[in-house]
Amino acid sequence: MADKVEAKEVKLTAKDFASDQDVRWCPGCGDYSVLAQVQRSFPDLVGIKKEDIVWVSGIGCSSRFPYYMNTYGFHGIHGRAAAIATGVKLANPKLSVWVATGDGDLLSIGGNHFIHACRKNVDLKILLFNNRIYGLTKGQYSPTSEQGKITKTTPYGSVDYPFRAISLALGSRATFIARTLDRDVKHLQAMIKRAAEHKGLAFVEIYQNCVIYNDGAFDIYTNKETKDDHTLYLQHAKPMLFGKNKEKGIKLDGTKLKVININESDNSINDVLVHDEFDESPLYATLLAFMAENSDLPTPVGVFRQVFRLTYDEGVENQIAHIKAKKGEGDLEKFLFSANTWEVN
Amino acid sequence: MESKAIEKEARLMKGNEALAEAAIRAKIDAYFGYPITPQSEILEYFSREMPNRGGIVLQAESEVASINMIYGAAGAGARVMTSSSGPGISLMQEGLSYIASAQLPCLVVNVSRGGPGLGTIQPSQGDYLQATKGGGHGDYHVIVLAPASVQEMADFVFDAFRLAEKYRNPAMILTDGALGQMMEKVILPEEGSLPKKTPEWATTGKPKWRERNIITSLFIQPEEMEKINLALQKKYELLKQEVRYEEFQTSDAEVVLVAFGLSARICQKVVELGREKGIRIGLTRPITLYPFPEKIINRLAKKIDFFLVVEMNAGQMLEDVKLSVNGICPVHFKGRMGGMIPSPEEVLEEVEMLLEKHSISHDMEVK
Numbered sequence: 001m002a003d004k005v006e007a008k009e010v011k012l013t014a015k016d017f018a019s020d021q022d023v024r025w026c027p028g029c030g031d032y033s034v035l036a037q038v039q040r041s042f043p044d045l046v047g048i049k050k051e052d053i054v055w056v057s058g059i060g061c062s063s064r065f066p067y068y069m070n071t072y073g074f075h076g077i078h079g080r081a082a083a084i085a086t087g088v089k090l091a092n093p094k095l096s097v098w099v100a101t102g103d104g105d106l107l108s109i110g111g112n113h114f115i116h117a118c119r120k121n122v123d124l125k126i127l128l129f130n131n132r133i134y135g136l137t138k139g140q141y142s143p144t145s146e147q148g149k150i151t152k153t154t155p156y157g158s159v160d161y162p163f164r165a166i167s168l169a170l171g172s173r174a175t176f177i178a179r180t181l182d183r184d185v186k187h188l189q190a191m192i193k194r195a196a197e198h199k200g201l202a203f204v205e206i207y208q209n210c211v212i213y214n215d216g217a218f219d220i221y222t223n224k225e226t227k228d229d230h231t232l233y234l235q236h237a238k239p240m241l242f243g244k245n246k247e248k249g250i251k252l253d254g255t256k257l258k259v260i261n262i263n264e265s266d267n268s269i270n271d272v273l274v275h276d277e278f279d280e281s282p283l284y285a286t287l288l289a290f291m292a293e294n295s296d297l298p299t300p301v302g303v304f305r306q307v308f309r310l311t312y313d314e315g316v317e318n319q320i321a322h323i324k325a326k327k328g329e330g331d332l333e334k335f336l337f338s339a340n341t342w343e344v345n
Numbered sequence: 346m347e348s349k350a351i352e353k354e355a356r357l358m359k360g361n362e363a364l365a366e367a368a369i370r371a372k373i374d375a376y377f378g379y380p381i382t383p384q385s386e387i388l389e390y391f392s393r394e395m396p397n398r399g400g401i402v403l404q405a406e407s408e409v410a411s412i413n414m415i416y417g418a419a420g421a422g423a424r425v426m427t428s429s430s431g432p433g434i435s436l437m438q439e440g441l442s443y444i445a446s447a448q449l450p451c452l453v454v455n456v457s458r459g460g461p462g463l464g465t466i467q468p469s470q471g472d473y474l475q476a477t478k479g480g481g482h483g484d485y486h487v488i489v490l491a492p493a494s495v496q497e498m499a500d501f502v503f504d505a506f507r508l509a510e511k512y513r514n515p516a517m518i519l520t521d522g523a524l525g526q527m528m529e530k531v532i533l534p535e536e537g538s539l540p541k542k543t544p545e546w547a548t549t550g551k552p553k554w555r556e557r558n559i560i561t562s563l564f565i566q567p568e569e570m571e572k573i574n575l576a577l578q579k580k581y582e583l584l585k586q587e588v589r590y591e592e593f594q595t596s597d598a599e600v601v602l603v604a605f606g607l608s609a610r611i612c613q614k615v616v617e618l619g620r621e622k623g624i625r626i627g628l629t630r631p632i633t634l635y636p637f638p639e640k641i642i643n644r645l646a647k648k649i650d651f652f653l654v655v656e657m658n659a660g661q662m663l664e665d666v667k668l669s670v671n672g673i674c675p676v677h678f679k680g681r682m683g684g685m686i687p688s689p690e691e692v693l694e695e696v697e698m699l700l701e702k703h704s705i706s707h708d709m710e711v712k
Contacts, residue, residue: 109407
């Protein structure tokens with residue numbers, strides 16, 4: 001027998017991340033693309049082993065994700081995925097913990113857990129499959145449904161205002177915030193990889209088409225004819241340009257954003273805002289987050305903001321180390337006999 | 346007169362929709378709910394029908410929100426209800442405990458499904474104990490009615506509000522996914538036939554002639570808290586006069602099935618099949634699960650050979666039947682779980698097997 005066994009690292013492929021389960025989403029559902037892009041991106045993740053990956057979900061169509069990934073999986077409780085994932089991460093901080101969730105699961109019943117996971121900067125990767133509808137319960141409006149939307153529970157149009165998921169994450173102090181599209185597979189893969197690399201809470205909103213109950217909700221951002229004029233691809237240190245020939249740009253006018261044509265005589269490329277992903281101030285990112293609801297402006301996709309902060313589990317570990325350094329290693333015997341103890345003879 | 350005649354005409358309706366239509370006719374002021382299978386049609390029906398017939402309908406952000414909106418609206422003196430299924434009803438238990446303590450009337454509908462956990466969307470009776478024993482923290486009970494037909498899904502809305510308002514206590518209609526989803530003939534209750542007046546305890550402002558009303562469930566002094574508890578217990582004692590049940594061929598029966606809701610529907614068929622075979626079999630069907638019809642079961646126990654309790658759970662009402670029988674005669678159990686529905690044939694087989702066992706032991710005693 002040889003003294004040494006050569007163990008070569010095998011390069012995994014997308015197939016290695018596919019489980020043996022039949023995928024049961026409606027034909028044409030955007031969830032298939034998200035699953036495929038996750039499976040294609042995961043072999044390239046640096047420093048994250050397959051056996052260290054856990055997918056956690058709540059309830060909804062997107063929450064079937066853990067069944068389809070050949071990793072550890074946890075199908076949890078409606079709205080509670082972020083809390084369950086927090087438990088998983090703190091119990092075993094070396095795991096790479098991913099949450100698959102929808103607009104009902106994360107923003108309606110799970111809104112409280114989501115904002116607190118963001119605030120604590122728990123090292124979780126949250127993928128929000130936003131289709132602006134409840135799919136699993138067959139077509140009721142969701143907290144991201146646009147005002148006036150007609151659904152089974154709003155047959156005369158909804159009267160309440162939708163969440164802007166990006167601004168909610170920003171307001172809750174998430175440290176990595178991005179948006180992407182189910183139909184732009186390269187961009188989706190890039191955002192998944194960026195989220196994986198981030199240490200801290202990474203939030204990725206994916207505009208995902210529900211082919212049955214809300215078909216075409218994001219067509220304008222993905223259709224060949226319309227996407228150039230309606231989708232703004234954010235790139236770090238690059239001017240915010242869009243349009244067929246990148247002739248349109250975003251200019252800051254006071255505290256408002258507006259569209260200018262850089263080919264017009266009064267304007268130049270120097271007037272166009274340059275995107276800074278790493279801006280410490282959330283102000284620009286907030287302006288960008290609000291663009292999605294403004295019909296005069298394109299909708300941004302890409303990384304809105306990434307900042308670097310201690311994660312919750314790092315913070316807890318540091319604190320434990322600090323207390324131990326100050327008070328010494330805990331000693332139960334010593335503690336039991338520390339004060340007000342007496343012996344009975 | 347003609348419109349009345351049309352009104353009385355039977356309609357073919359889904360259980361969930363008949364229940365919702367009955368609630369509109371009971372003039373509820375508000376409905377708060379959240380989608381969950383198999384009861385989403387209730388929320389959808391209200392969304393469609395309420396706006397021009399009076400009443401507010403709101404899709405809440407969760408069942409926790411729904412029950413607290415109910416708490417608020419009931420406190421303001423409104424006739425209010427919510428509906429959900431197992432997992433959502435679990436989320437409402439905190440609110441129900443507070444509402445019971447604050448003594449407010451409301452209606453909660455549980456179109457139950459197989460559990461525990463996320464379970465299945467198929468029908469189940471696994472929430473019996475949660476429904477009848479309080480469900481949340483503290484010593485309280487919810488009035489529980491169990492319909493066995495689409496007709497009763499509609500009728501019991503009126504009965505539930507009548508009881509809830511009379512006793513200032515939350516009421517629950519405990520039904521299941523099959524009754525919610527199935528279509529049957531129904532004659533709907535007449536609109537406005539349930540009288541309504543703003544209760545004197547509601548938070549409707551302070552007139553000069555009385556102290557202000559405060560809705561609370563906090564009574565920090567134990568002496569005061571005990572008084573509240575004693576009052577609640579007195580109320581539950583009074584509630585016993587509202588017991589309702591149905592008997593089917595029990596007068597000469599040697600074997601009596603005890604079943605509620607959908608199981609009772611199945612057991613009715615079992616009795617028919619058994620009688621065809623010459624078995625002296627009957628059925629007792631509790632309609633109010635809380636208060637439980639313990640007297641009739643105790644009375645029957647003295648006359649019959651044994652009871653067979655049939656439920657779509659692991660044996661929950663079984664406990665109440667055993668307490669009522671108090672050892673007078675044997676009590677057996679036949680159950681299916683997890684969304685499975687027992688067939689009349691398999692229940693009858695159980696009956697025949699038990700009859701054989703009992704005759705053997707009876708013979709042995711004689712010898």
